[in-house]
Amino acid sequence: MIENEENNNNSGQADQTNTQSGADKAVETPVENKPTTQTITSTESSNETAKKPVHNKPRNNNKPRTNNKPKPQSAQKTDSKNASGENKPNNKPKPKKPNNRRSNMRPKPGASREPNQWITDLKKAQLVNEKSHKDRLNPHYKLNLNTKAKVRITPLGGLGEIGGNMMVIETDKTAIVVDVGMNFPDDNMHGVDILIPNFDYLRSIKDKVAAIVITHGHEDHIGAMPYLFKEMQFPVYGTSLPLEMIGSKFDEHKMKEHRNYFNVIEKRIPYKIGDIEVEWMHVTHSIIDASSLAITTEAGTIIHTGDFKIDHTPIDGFPTDLHRFAHYGEKGILLLLSDSTNSHSPGFTRTEKTVGPTFDRLFENAKGRLIMSTFSSNVHRVYQAIERGIKYGRKICVIGRSMEKNLDLALRLGYVKIAQEHFIDAHEVNKYLDKEILIVTTGSQGEAMSALNRMAIQEHRHIKIKENDQIILSARAIPGNEGSVSAIINHLLKAGAKVAYQDFGDIHVSGHAAQEEQKLMLRLTKPKFFMPIHGEYNHALRHGKTGVDCGVLERNVHIMTDGEQIEVCPKYLKKIKTVKSGKTFIDNQLNHKIADDVVLDRQTMANEGVVMIVAQVSEDERQIVQRPRVTSFGLVADKQDKYFAKEIEDILVTFLENAKPGILKNNRVLEDEIRKVVRKHCIRKYKKYPMIVPTLFVQ
Numbered sequence: 001m002i003e004n005e006e007n008n009n010n011s012g013q014a015d016q017t018n019t020q021s022g023a024d025k026a027v028e029t030p031v032e033n034k035p036t037t038q039t040i041t042s043t044e045s046s047n048e049t050a051k052k053p054v055h056n057k058p059r060n061n062n063k064p065r066t067n068n069k070p071k072p073q074s075a076q077k078t079d080s081k082n083a084s085g086e087n088k089p090n091n092k093p094k095p096k097k098p099n100n101r102r103s104n105m106r107p108k109p110g111a112s113r114e115p116n117q118w119i120t121d122l123k124k125a126q127l128v129n130e131k132s133h134k135d136r137l138n139p140h141y142k143l144n145l146n147t148k149a150k151v152r153i154t155p156l157g158g159l160g161e162i163g164g165n166m167m168v169i170e171t172d173k174t175a176i177v178v179d180v181g182m183n184f185p186d187d188n189m190h191g192v193d194i195l196i197p198n199f200d201y202l203r204s205i206k207d208k209v210a211a212i213v214i215t216h217g218h219e220d221h222i223g224a225m226p227y228l229f230k231e232m233q234f235p236v237y238g239t240s241l242p243l244e245m246i247g248s249k250f251d252e253h254k255m256k257e258h259r260n261y262f263n264v265i266e267k268r269i270p271y272k273i274g275d276i277e278v279e280w281m282h283v284t285h286s287i288i289d290a291s292s293l294a295i296t297t298e299a300g301t302i303i304h305t306g307d308f309k310i311d312h313t314p315i316d317g318f319p320t321d322l323h324r325f326a327h328y329g330e331k332g333i334l335l336l337l338s339d340s341t342n343s344h345s346p347g348f349t350r351t352e353k354t355v356g357p358t359f360d361r362l363f364e365n366a367k368g369r370l371i372m373s374t375f376s377s378n379v380h381r382v383y384q385a386i387e388r389g390i391k392y393g394r395k396i397c398v399i400g401r402s403m404e405k406n407l408d409l410a411l412r413l414g415y416v417k418i419a420q421e422h423f424i425d426a427h428e429v430n431k432y433l434d435k436e437i438l439i440v441t442t443g444s445q446g447e448a449m450s451a452l453n454r455m456a457i458q459e460h461r462h463i464k465i466k467e468n469d470q471i472i473l474s475a476r477a478i479p480g481n482e483g484s485v486s487a488i489i490n491h492l493l494k495a496g497a498k499v500a501y502q503d504f505g506d507i508h509v510s511g512h513a514a515q516e517e518q519k520l521m522l523r524l525t526k527p528k529f530f531m532p533i534h535g536e537y538n539h540a541l542r543h544g545k546t547g548v549d550c551g552v553l554e555r556n557v558h559i560m561t562d563g564e565q566i567e568v569c570p571k572y573l574k575k576i577k578t579v580k581s582g583k584t585f586i587d588n589q590l591n592h593k594i595a596d597d598v599v600l601d602r603q604t605m606a607n608e609g610v611v612m613i614v615a616q617v618s619e620d621e622r623q624i625v626q627r628p629r630v631t632s633f634g635l636v637a638d639k640q641d642k643y644f645a646k647e648i649e650d651i652l653v654t655f656l657e658n659a660k661p662g663i664l665k666n667n668r669v670l671e672d673e674i675r676k677v678v679r680k681h682c683i684r685k686y687k688k689y690p691m692i693v694p695t696l697f698v699q
């Protein structure tokens with residue numbers, strides 16, 4: 001097409017215009033170009049196929065495809081020929097030669113500027129450039145303001161907290177679920193192993209849900225998948241590692257057949273899901289193969305960053321795909337949903353490679369065994385430790401179920417490559433000298449049942465901590481786990497080991513973007529609306545201020561909470577309703593749900609104590625037939641039990657003497673009244689609200 005335009009450059013004024021138009025189109029094509037949209041069968045459109053030769057042209061297509069000093073239009077007409085092939089004289093007078101003194105004005109994107117259009121007034125040129133800057137930073141004109149389409153966004157977890165990420169994004173016809181994560185319980189949730197989001201809203205729209213899209217394989221993004229699939233099943237889209245991690249969970253829950261719902265995607269390729277188009281874009285994080293999402297609807301494009309940081313020198317050599325974010329930013333972003341976890345951290349998050357030199361120093365100076373503990377999902381951290389172990393002639397022993405599983409998945413899928421000859425089993429450790437051993441294990445968060453904790457308290461079957469052991473805790477305590485981490489460090493030190501933790505600044509780096517990376521994301525995408533996600537309320541609020549600093553209008557920044565449904569279109573963003581959200585308690589030992597009232601009762605018994613009363617009452621005489629049996633736990637000391645029992649007996653006698661007529665005929669009402677009377681006494685005298693369990697037999 002371009003060659004034909006150049007050959008016909010001398011065919012008259014009309015052809016001159018067509019040539020300019022063709023050049024414009026050739027320039028505009030890369031701006032509008034996007035990768036081939038794929039459905040499940042990954043089909044291509046014929047229009048996009050036709051554009052491929054143009055879109056592969058270099059970006060200097062913005063330059064005019066004429067000489068630096070093109071002929072004036074009249075001169076071009078003189079050289080042209082008529083239809084019969086004879087030269088046609090041109091009697092029109094020649095225009096004045098244009099002034100070749102040009103200012104350095106850049107033409108509008110996708111258009112060239114003729115010589116007689118150059119601006120020679122420097123002040124005017126500066127104003128034009130200033131307007132150009134404002135236009136490129138203003139996303140408003142890039143959106144389709146005439147559309148009536150809207151998108152609803154409903155977070156069901158992950159806001160106002162760390163973990164449990166789950167979000168529903170829906171149009172009028174289609175809904176997709178972004179991640180289905182879990183939380184860990186706090187110390188007051190007795191007998192609870194994990195927390196999962198409340199699925200009530202998902203049940204109400206299950207016929208509309210077309211897919212679950214996964215950003216990465218951390219537990220707070222995929223941990224609740226087995227519990228959702230026990231009730232509802234949907235197609236699942238994601239990259240290889242997170243899907244294999246979900247598949248491993250399905251295997252544990254005896255749900256292998258649900259692997260049939262998996263659809264492995266290719267990054268940088270949009271996939272059509274209902275009337276929504278989703279593209280996975282590579283980002284760096286503390287787990288390999290993490291992604292952000294570009295979600296395109298009729299109303300506009302939404303960028304969901306997932307968890308990310310911008311690491312220019314990652315271990316695998318695959319940095320964050322900034323080009324795709326910039327591509328969508330140039331097209332126009334309706335809404336940015338961005339990770340807020342490290343919004344209070346100034347500067348940049350350090351690259352994962354900064355941990356390597358710290359490992360080198362520790363490995364070089366270690367005289368005994370090296371025991372390194374980190375998050376089991378941080379495969380690149382584990383890989384760096386294993387590389388150093390091999391370098392210094394140590395055999396590698398991996399201990400801990402989750403650590404073994406994740407490393408095995410990474411090796412099997414080809415994310416990391418380590419020869420099997422370097423690994424040994426736990427029972428083989430004692431066959432080697434201490435200086436020949438590296439143990440990679442779980443327990444960096446002080447988990448009571450972790451391998452490292454059992455080693456520290458001398459309860460592990462094969463490994464027990466001893467003097468000259470060098471412990472490396474390559475992780476930061478998650479908020480709420482500080483006490484557990486401190487306790488395990490104390491156990492390790494008492495056992496005679498050396499512990500490298502906070503005294504080494506580069507022993508751990510975060511997987512989340514700090515302020516400067518968040519600013520870069522905002523500047524690349526240039527969204528009209530901005531909603532910070534992933535983190536506590538103070539994290540989101542600080543991230544919102546960063547968004548305002550980066551050009552987002554303050555009225556276009558919204559801090560969401562779980563269960564809050566937001567409607568967004570090019571003209572507005574507003575809250576429309578609140579849906580039921582919250583947490584469901586899971587007993588992981590039995591893999592079943594725990595009712596809310598059970599957890600509340602456990603909290604009451606643990607914090608306030610329990611009083612149990614067994615008594616036999618005569619209905620006719622309105623008296624206690626025998627002395628009641630009173631037992632208390634967690635309220636009074638054992639030596640005060642008899643005194644407390646006498647107090648309760650006196651309360652029962654007084655109550656029965658003054659009870660309303662007929663109350664003894666209804667056992668349930670009688671027990672409720674006894675419960676109230678005894679609780680008032682405990683509150684007044686002991687300042688406690690114990691659980692009261694009365695059992696009365698009326699004769």
